[in-house]
Amino acid sequence: MTLTAGISEATSAAKAADRAALSGSVHNFRNLNGHDLIHRLDDFYRWQDLRRALGLWPFGRSTEAGPRRHATVHDDSGRKMAGANFGSQDYLSLSGHPEIKAAARAAIDEYGVHSAGSPALVGNTSVSLTLERRIAEFLDAEFVSLFPTGWSAGYGVVKGLVRPSDHIVMDRLSHACLQEGAAAATRNIHLFAHNDLTDLRAKLEAIRSADSDHGIMVVTETLFSMNSDTPEIAKMQELANEFRATLVVDVAHDLGSMGPGGQGHLGIQGMIGKVDLVMGSFSKTFASNGGFVATKHRKVTEYLRYFASPHTFSNALSPLQAAVVLKAFEIVASPEGDELRQKSMANILQLRARLVDAGFEVYGDPSPIVCVKMGTEDVARLVSRQLHASGLVANLVEYPAVAKGQARFRLQVMANHTEHDVMCAVDKIADGYRDACIELAELI
Numbered sequence: 001m002t003l004t005a006g007i008s009e010a011t012s013a014a015k016a017a018d019r020a021a022l023s024g025s026v027h028n029f030r031n032l033n034g035h036d037l038i039h040r041l042d043d044f045y046r047w048q049d050l051r052r053a054l055g056l057w058p059f060g061r062s063t064e065a066g067p068r069r070h071a072t073v074h075d076d077s078g079r080k081m082a083g084a085n086f087g088s089q090d091y092l093s094l095s096g097h098p099e100i101k102a103a104a105r106a107a108i109d110e111y112g113v114h115s116a117g118s119p120a121l122v123g124n125t126s127v128s129l130t131l132e133r134r135i136a137e138f139l140d141a142e143f144v145s146l147f148p149t150g151w152s153a154g155y156g157v158v159k160g161l162v163r164p165s166d167h168i169v170m171d172r173l174s175h176a177c178l179q180e181g182a183a184a185a186t187r188n189i190h191l192f193a194h195n196d197l198t199d200l201r202a203k204l205e206a207i208r209s210a211d212s213d214h215g216i217m218v219v220t221e222t223l224f225s226m227n228s229d230t231p232e233i234a235k236m237q238e239l240a241n242e243f244r245a246t247l248v249v250d251v252a253h254d255l256g257s258m259g260p261g262g263q264g265h266l267g268i269q270g271m272i273g274k275v276d277l278v279m280g281s282f283s284k285t286f287a288s289n290g291g292f293v294a295t296k297h298r299k300v301t302e303y304l305r306y307f308a309s310p311h312t313f314s315n316a317l318s319p320l321q322a323a324v325v326l327k328a329f330e331i332v333a334s335p336e337g338d339e340l341r342q343k344s345m346a347n348i349l350q351l352r353a354r355l356v357d358a359g360f361e362v363y364g365d366p367s368p369i370v371c372v373k374m375g376t377e378d379v380a381r382l383v384s385r386q387l388h389a390s391g392l393v394a395n396l397v398e399y400p401a402v403a404k405g406q407a408r409f410r411l412q413v414m415a416n417h418t419e420h421d422v423m424c425a426v427d428k429i430a431d432g433y434r435d436a437c438i439e440l441a442e443l444i
């Protein structure tokens, strides 16, 4: 073989590898066949590892020093980069706030670091009970159950209250915790078109015309995390009342980070204290892991304590986490909270405007989640490699987390991002997209 023939063979092999890594999705590996539960993962791992080897697997990354606005990040092969961080969820930048750190230190001194039990036994502490009361007051809800994560709160409220003969009517883009709770609770799951009240009504009418005996849970979110959009919550609650259903809203992304006093879209829409069940997470704005379910009825919290498995059979929030979240609620509701939300919104509006000026489509409405469309998965993966090289931390979201051909970067804005960070992010995405298109054209 001549040198030129060898080189061209190597080039076409490299191109074939690139093409393989740019196609397919994790969805291809959802249904597995074969008797050996471990060996049947081979095809998945081969495909994933090819992407990893080529720098096209932007998941499973870690920061060196926590979720700062500038972060040093390692991909899961250890390749290091440093740059502006739009990939962490710390919307009001509270995770490094001096008062939050002081609250954490004081909690360690007072309580140690561990709750050492489920809330159904003796896992609660005086600080977690104070937190329950604080959230109840914040949401005008009266009673609150805490969960070890937001995920488990979503799963727990659905699985805890719904039985196999009941129905769940759920926005089709609801978070995995709600969908998995639903799948574990009943086979009667009815997905309605995203934020579509007409479809919701049609689903409720169809269910009630055939079944007047069983319960119906209607499930939605106040801010959808891949689309940055919001339903009309009052109309959903009215529909739920009309059809004798119970509404659950997940406020994970907007509680604390948006709305008057940090009350999120419930506050913006005048719905504080008016929704049947509110479920949320501390992991986006409140500087900790953990979640909650809030209700007007003590019987709900009492029942969930013994029938929502992640509350009953999982260790309670640590006193350290509870103290951090308590302090975060104090800041969220203070004038400083207003100032942080204003800074965050200024960054959000600037980021969205600059991305549009650069020719990109940005999803939904202004919120700390700014999703910018890339389109097909191949170009989006190439952009993700460019961003890792150029120094921008941004999370790629691709099918099946979003529809095929609608891959996007989900930029999560923090209050302490600067105008310079925003400009850098837009420049890097624009350059990355241009270079990715050239690269892709060469591969075809």
Ligand SMILES: Cc1ncc(COP(=O)(O)O)c(C=O)c1O
Binding pocket: 149, 150, 151, 152, 154, 175, 177, 221, 225, 250, 252, 253, 281, 282, 283, 284, 289, 290, 291
């Ligand atoms: C809408 C929504 N609900 C619930 C969760 C789960 O929250 P956590 O990450 O705190 O467990 C998330 C986080 O990804 C989310 O986006």
